[in-house]
Amino acid sequence: MRESITFLKEFVKHPTKVGAIAPSSPGLVAAMVDWFDWMAIRNVVEFGPGTGVFTEAIVDRLHPEAKFFAIERSHEMAELARARCPSAKVIEDSATNLNAICDAEGMGKIDAVICGLPWASFPDSLQAEIMEAMVDRMSQSGQFATFAYWQGVVLPAGRRFSRRLRNSFQEVGRSHTVWRNLPPAFVYRCVK
Numbered sequence: 001m002r003e004s005i006t007f008l009k010e011f012v013k014h015p016t017k018v019g020a021i022a023p024s025s026p027g028l029v030a031a032m033v034d035w036f037d038w039m040a041i042r043n044v045v046e047f048g049p050g051t052g053v054f055t056e057a058i059v060d061r062l063h064p065e066a067k068f069f070a071i072e073r074s075h076e077m078a079e080l081a082r083a084r085c086p087s088a089k090v091i092e093d094s095a096t097n098l099n100a101i102c103d104a105e106g107m108g109k110i111d112a113v114i115c116g117l118p119w120a121s122f123p124d125s126l127q128a129e130i131m132e133a134m135v136d137r138m139s140q141s142g143q144f145a146t147f148a149y150w151q152g153v154v155l156p157a158g159r160r161f162s163r164r165l166r167n168s169f170q171e172v173g174r175s176h177t178v179w180r181n182l183p184p185a186f187v188y189r190c191v192k
Contacts, residue, residue, distance in 0.1 A: 023051045024116070024147070025181040032114060032145050033057045035175070035189050041111035041143070045102075046070035047095045047130075048116035052081030055088050058114060067107050071095050096126070098133045109139035119161040120152030127161055135168050135192065144169065144190040149183045165190055 024032075032054055038061040049055040049070040062068055069089040072078040081090045091101060095117065102110070113134055119127060134144070152158040165172045165188055175187035 024053050024185075025178065026053075027178040028147060028181045028185055028187070029053050029057050031175040031178050031187045032147060033061060035145060035187070036061070036112050036114075036143055038063060042066045043107050043110050043139070044068040044112045044114070045098070045107075045110050046114045046116070047134075047146075048072060048118075049081040049088075049090060050077050050116055052084035052088070052090075054114050054116055055081050055085045055090070059085050059088050067105070069101070069105055069107075071098070071101060095130045096133060098130075098137055102137060110134070110137050110142055111139050112143045113138070113145070115144065115146035117146065118152075119146065120148065120155050120158035122157060122161075124157070124160060127157070127164060131164055131168055138192050140192060142192040144192070145187055147185045147187045149185050150177070151183060162188075168192075 040063075042063065042065060044058060044062065044066055045068070046055055046058060047070075049072050055070050058068060069091055070081060071091050071093055072081060073092065073094055075092055078090045078092045081088065089105075093101060102108070117130070122130075138144070148158065148161075153162065169190040169192055171191040173189045175189060177184055177186050
């Protein structure tokens with residue numbers, strides 16, 4: 001309950017940074033993380049862990065030799081993610097600083113990015129800055145997953161983000177719709 005209240009408060013304070021009114025459902029978590037090849041990937045980053053629902057699933061699936069950290073801008077959300085996943089490293093910073101964070105953490109090329117950022121609410125310049133930093137840092141055949149709410153797909157920023165994905169990755173697919181999520185969503189699954 002505390003997570004839901006904090007999530008709603010953060011949404012009200014920063015709707016373009018949080019992008020949702022409730023944490024992601026178990027169905028959306030499964031659609032996001034089950035697609036990755038967890039036995040093969042070693043360098044994993046999460047953008048926007050929020051309350052830590054994806055973080056928890058990532059930590060449960062990580063290979064014992066894998067490196068992992070999450071980047072969260074909101075102090076309140078970072079605290080929730082840390083409380084849910086005490087073994088996870090949650091860094092309070094911006095995804096735009098990805099290269100500096102990877103260097104500081106001793107992480108070379110990234111094999112997988114799990115992303116909870118509200119792309120459809122970002123201006124073009126921020127979408128481009130984060131995407132370019134991420135793609136440049138990813139290994140060949142690196143995997144990327146992020147979710148989108150169906151209502152956001154029709155917005156100009158949502159359409160722009162979909163085009164950006166197709167221009168940035170060799171493969172761009174979509175999961176099934178997760179109807180038991182507030183609001184309903186699907187996952188973009190991309191391979192560099």
